[in-house]
Amino acid sequence: MSDAIEPKQEQPRSVVLDFDGTVTESDLLDRIALEFGDPAVYQEVEDGLHEGRLPLREVIVREFVPVTAPLEEVVDWVLDEAQVRAGFAGFVRGAQTAGWDVHVVSSGFEELIEPVLEREGVEVELHANRVDARAHGWRVEWRYPDDCEECGESCKRSLLPAGEVVYVGDGYSDRCAALASDRVFATAGLALYLTEQGKPFEPFTDFHALSETLVA
Ligand SMILES: [Mg+2]
Ligand SMILES: [Zn+2]
Numbered sequence: 001m002s003d004a005i006e007p008k009q010e011q012p013r014s015v016v017l018d019f020d021g022t023v024t025e026s027d028l029l030d031r032i033a034l035e036f037g038d039p040a041v042y043q044e045v046e047d048g049l050h051e052g053r054l055p056l057r058e059v060i061v062r063e064f065v066p067v068t069a070p071l072e073e074v075v076d077w078v079l080d081e082a083q084v085r086a087g088f089a090g091f092v093r094g095a096q097t098a099g100w101d102v103h104v105v106s107s108g109f110e111e112l113i114e115p116v117l118e119r120e121g122v123e124v125e126l127h128a129n130r131v132d133a134r135a136h137g138w139r140v141e142w143r144y145p146d147d148c149e150e151c152g153e154s155c156k157r158s159l160l161p162a163g164e165v166v167y168v169g170d171g172y173s174d175r176c177a178a179l180a181s182d183r184v185f186a187t188a189g190l191a192l193y194l195t196e197q198g199k200p201f202e203p204f205t206d207f208h209a210l211s212e213t214l215v216a
Contacts, residue, residue, distance in 0.1 A: 012163035015095055015214065016177070019106035019113055019128070021170040021188065022204070025083045029060070029108045032074060038066035049172065056173055057142055057154045060107055064131065064138040071133035075115050082116045087207030092122040094215040100166075103127065105156050107173040109140075127159050151176040166214065168204055185210060 021027040033042045045062045048054030067074075092102050102124045106113055109131040117124065130141040148155040156177040160167075167174065167181035170188040178184045178194060178201070185204035186194055194201045204210065 012101055012161060013099065013166075014101040014103055014161040014163060015166045015168065016103045016105055016160060016181070017124075018169035018171065018174050019104050020108050022168055022174075023084055023088060023104065024116070025085055026081075027171070028078055028082055028112070031081070032067065032077070032112075033063040035077075036067045036069045036074060037063055041066055055153045056107060057144075060129075061140045061142065064140055067133075067138040068135055069133075070135075071111060071131075074133070075112060078112050079115055079119060084116070084120055085206045087209075087211060089120045089122050091207035091211045091215070092124060094211050098215050100214070101125065101161065103159075103161060105159050105177070107144075107156075127156075148176060150179070168210065170204070185213075 017023055020029045030042075042063050045054055045059040049056060049059045095102050102122075104113065104117070104124050104126050106126075106128040108128055110126060110128045111131055111133070113126060113128055117126065127143070129143045132139040132141060142154060144154045144156065145158050146154045148157050150157060153176070156173060157180050160177055160180060165181040166183045166185070167178045168185045169178055169190045170186070171190055174186075174190045175193050178186065178190060179197065179199055184194065184199065184201040186201040187204040191201065191203065202213070
């Protein structure tokens with residue numbers, strides 16, 4: 001018999017970050033749909049989303065149909081325009097060193113997110129949709145499971161890791177996952193929604209502040 005203490009089986013703890021409008025200062029997915037697509041289509045489907053007539057999946061699929069620019073052109077635009085919130089790379093490294101798994105969960109496209117993460121020099125678990133950038137209209141390859149038990153949509157909740165989850169987000173696609181998380185940092189529309197729902201959250205400003213709260 002050994003006196004060695006069994007290593008305690010610790011629950012994983014994860015920070016789950018939305019990408020557009022959370023890691024980045026502005027929602028690039030929206031801006032691409034507007035600048036490279038058709039503003040009338042964009043407005044029509046966004047109105048449908050906010051009036052509860054259209055699921056998010058259909059909104060994103062439809063707003064990228066009028067986008068016909070080559071992928072490389074849009075990636076170059078993204079790299080010019082994508083400003084990450086202050087302290088992003090330092091936060092990811094500090095959190096990982098402190099034992100957090102860091103995930104990015106996005107309704108956007110891997111093809112547009114990976115170049116930004118690479119530029120920032122961070123390695124995270126990325127869960128996102130994909131896009132086939134066809135010359136006669138981009139075709140979204142939706143990856144999330146359909147019919148979430150809670151919201152009925154194809155949503156991020158099913159991708160939340162096991163164990164303790166801290167969720168950080170700003171928008172519609174974060175709602176259901178945020179309600180299922182242990183601790184939430186929210187800004188913009190997500191903060192309004194959680195206030196209406198009576199779900200406690202802390203305000204999200206930038207990654208320096210998040211580091212001070214979670215890592216320091
Ligand atoms: Mg967002
Ligand atoms: Zn859901």
